[in-house]
Every structure is written in C-alpha cells, then in structure tokens.
Amino acid sequence: MIPFTCVRLPRLSLVNRILVTGGAGFIGSNFVHHVVATTDAEVTVLDKLTYASSEESLAALPSDRVRLVVGDIADFDTVDPLVAAVDAVVHYAAESHNDNSLSDPAPFIKTNLVGTFTLLEAARKHDVRFHHVSTDEVYGDLELDDPKRFTEDTPYQPSSPYSASKAGSDHLVRAWVRSFGVRATISNCSNNYGPWQHIEKFIPRQITEVIEGRRPRLYGDGLNVRDWIHTEDHSSAVMAILERGRIGETYLIGADGELSNVEVVKAILRHFGRPEDDIEWVTDRAGHDRRYAIESGKLRTELGWQPKFQDFDKGLADTIAWYQANEAWWRPLKAETEAKYAAKGH
Numbered sequence: 494m495i496p497f498t499c500v501r502l503p504r505l506s507l508v509n510r511i512l513v514t515g516g517a518g519f520i521g522s523n524f525v526h527h528v529v530a531t532t533d534a535e536v537t538v539l540d541k542l543t544y545a546s547s548e549e550s551l552a553a554l555p556s557d558r559v560r561l562v563v564g565d566i567a568d569f570d571t572v573d574p575l576v577a578a579v580d581a582v583v584h585y586a587a588e589s590h591n592d593n594s595l596s597d598p599a600p601f602i603k604t605n606l607v608g609t610f611t612l613l614e615a616a617r618k619h620d621v622r623f624h625h626v627s628t629d630e631v632y633g634d635l636e637l638d639d640p641k642r643f644t645e646d647t648p649y650q651p652s653s654p655y656s657a658s659k660a661g662s663d664h665l666v667r668a669w670v671r672s673f674g675v676r677a678t679i680s681n682c683s684n685n686y687g688p689w690q691h692i693e694k695f696i697p698r699q700i701t702e703v704i705e706g707r708r709p710r711l712y713g714d715g716l717n718v719r720d721w722i723h724t725e726d727h728s729s730a731v732m733a734i735l736e737r738g739r740i741g742e743t744y745l746i747g748a749d750g751e752l753s754n755v756e757v758v759k760a761i762l763r764h765f766g767r768p769e770d771d772i773e774w775v776t777d778r779a780g781h782d783r784r785y786a787i788e789s790g791k792l793r794t795e796l797g798w799q800p801k802f803q804d805f806d807k808g809l810a811d812t813i814a815w816y817q818a819n820e821a822w823w824r825p826l827k828a829e830t831e832a833k834y835a836a837k838g839h
Contacts, residue, residue: 507736508622510579514539514566514612515546515586519690520626520724522550524583527728529554539575540586541565541604549822550689566608569615576615581622581735584612587662589628590693591655592837595779598654605658606665613669616677623677624735625666629720629745630656631681634782637716642788643681645743652782663743670741678738680731682746683787686808687724688815692823693830695719696809699758700816701823703765710834713777715755718784722748723802723812733796747787748800760806764813778837 511528515521516538525536538561540546551561564571566586576582586608588594588601609625616623632643633650651657669675686696699709730746738744752760759769792798802808816823 508580510535512537512575512579512582514584516540517546517550520685521585522689523724524728539564545691567603567611569611572611572615576621577619582616583624585626591653594653594655601654601658606661609662609665617673617675623675625679627663627679627681628659629681629683629785629787631660635784637784642786644788676740678734679743680734680746682727683720683722685724685727686721687812692826699761700813708771708773709758710773710775711754716753718751718753720747720785720787721750723808726800726802730798733798737796744792745787745789747789750805751786760809
C-alpha cells in the first residue's frame with residue numbers, strides 16, 4: 494500500500510502580483526519568503542542593495558516567482574513601471590539604524606520621505622493597493638513603570654532622525670489616502686528579530702559577539718525595554734493587513750514580547766552556557782528611548798491574527814541556530830561593524 498502524504502499547497506492569494514520594496518533587507522526578505530511559502534503570488538523585489546541588504550537572502554527562492562530589480566525607490570522612472578505591473582505594493586524599504594541616523598541624517602530623509610512620496614505618487618497614478626510598513630519608534634517612548642502601551646491613537650513623538658523620518662512617511666501615506674484616494678494601510682511594528690538581520694542590530698550583534706568568544710555589550714544600565722516579535726510573525730501580520738485590512742486604517746503589530754535589553758542578553762548567554770553576568774557595559778547612546786510596548790488588539794480582533802512565536806526563548810533559540818549555521822554570511826560584515834561601534838566607544 495502506498496502511504497498517504499498530506500501536502501500543504503500554497504493558497505490562492507487575493508493579490509497575484511506584489512512589489513516588495515526593500516525585499517532584500519532583513520524584514521522585507523523574510524516577508525518575501527513568507528509570501529512564496531504561503532500563497533501563489535508572484536513577487537518583484539525593488540532594493541537598492543545597500544550594506545543592510547543581501548541578494549543571498551533571496552537566492553533559494555524560485556526564479557519564476559521572485560524577481561529582483563536593483564534600484565532606488567526615490568527614482569520615479571524606476572518605480573513607475575514596476576508599480577504599474579502589480580496589484581499591490583508592500584513598502585519595507587527604509588534606512589533604519591538609529592545610530593547611523595545620528596551620524597548622518599541625510600540618507601534617512603531621502604529614502605524614508607522622498608522614497609515614500611515617490612511610491613505613493615506611482616500608486617496614485619496606477620490605482621494600486623499600497624501597504625506601508627512603519628515602526629513603533631514614531632511614538633517616542635514610555636516610562637519603565639508606565640503600564641500603558643502604544644495604540645493606534647497614541648500621539649507621535651519621534652526622538653531621532655530615523656523615527657522622525659518614519660513619522661513623516663506615515664503622515665504622507667495618510668494624506669495621500671485622504672487627498673487622493675490612494676488605497677493604503679499602515680502598520681507600526683515592535684522590534685523584529687530572526688534570520689538575515691544585519692549584525693549592527695541588537696540581537697544579532699550580541700549573538701555574534703558570543704559566537705566569537707567575546708562578551709556582549711550593553712548600553713547604559715541595560716534596562717531599556719523593547720517589545721520583541723519574530724519576523725515570521727510580522728510577515729503573517731502584514732499579509733493579513735494587505736488582504737483584509739480596512740483602507741486608511743493603521744494596525745499595530747506586536748507579540749507581547751516586552752523584555753529589557755539585559756534580560757535579552759542574559760537569555761543569549763544562557764543558550765551558550767555562559768554566566769549571565771558576562772557582560773561588557775558601555776556608554777549609553779544619545780536619544781536612547783526607554784521603553785516601547787505595543788497593544789495589538791485591533792489587529793487580532795479585526796483580522797483574527799495571532800503570533801506563532803509567543804515564546805520568545807524558542808524564537809531566540811531558532812535565531813541563534815540560524816546565525817551559528819550561517820557564519821559565512823555574517824563574518825565578512827563583523828569586523829567593519831565592530832570597528833564603527835568602537836569608534837563611537839560602543
């Protein structure tokens with residue numbers, strides 16, 4: 494008798510052709526993988542391939558369903574024909590590293606503001622569904638002892654050039670919805686972690702420091718709190734909003750993952766069998782927001798979304814395993830990244 498095997502086939506997508514900006518970056522590439530694995534949609538990736546992007550993140554995907562176009566989202570001649578050929582745009586592309594925005598804000602203004610404007614104009618011209626991926630950093634920060642969380646009605650109080658540029662891009666999307674009828678939605682997400690994240694970011698930096706036998710580094714007192722979400726959960730939430738979200742609405746994406754930086758580092762050390770106090774303390778960075786926390790009830794109630802990785806420790810274990818298995822990808826970036834931090838005393 495031939496054994497019966499249940500094969501999970503990709504479902505029919507409500508959008509057949511998707512343009513993903515920044516789709517070779519960390520969060521964008523994970524979204525592309527999610528789309529390919531869970532739907533039958535075809536994806537065009539538009540990415541400038543800056544230092545934080547990687548063609549390797551897309552290399553394993555089928556060439557008949559995923560196409561990479563190297564280009565700048567601020568260039569209308571590049572953007573226009575790509576938008577004209579799709580049913581929806583999912584806009585991940587952004588300069589996103591806070592430390593870099595403090596050193597040189599100019600690229601953040603061009604990419605995050607001018608780039609978003611350029612995409613919106615193309616979406617308006619061709620009447621294409623548009624989803625804008627943003628950050629919880631636009632809301633500023635919360636006190637450590639404040640029980641409140643960010644909601645869709647929280648006032649904007651950005652505190653860095655990065656968060657200010659993202660706040661501006663959110664406002665552009667809302668204005669284009671109201672003024673021109675662009676069919677757009679916005680999501681503001683908490684801190685992502687997972688595979689393919691550049692090692693300048695907090696969790697991969699600490700993981701790779703420990704892999705290389707050094708002590709992880711912590712800013713200030715280490716008590717700054719972030720609301721962590723695995724990038725796979727972010728991807729599934731964005732897909733739910735793209736397909737079922739109400740036009741003109743904002744949805745906050747979070748997985749109830751509030752942890753202080755020192756708690757995260759201690760968890761990483763435990764996974765490697767290292768003492769929890771094996772930490773190097775460094776001077777705090779300028780404008781370091783104290784706490785972020787997301788209330789994602791609207792997303793869960795309206796769209797029925799739930800996170801898969803509700804256990805942070807399990808998601809962290811999977812992430813550590815990925816960096817251990819992919820040293821060839823991150824090691825060429827490590828020395829240059831640490832040299833930049835060292836120059837700043839971090």
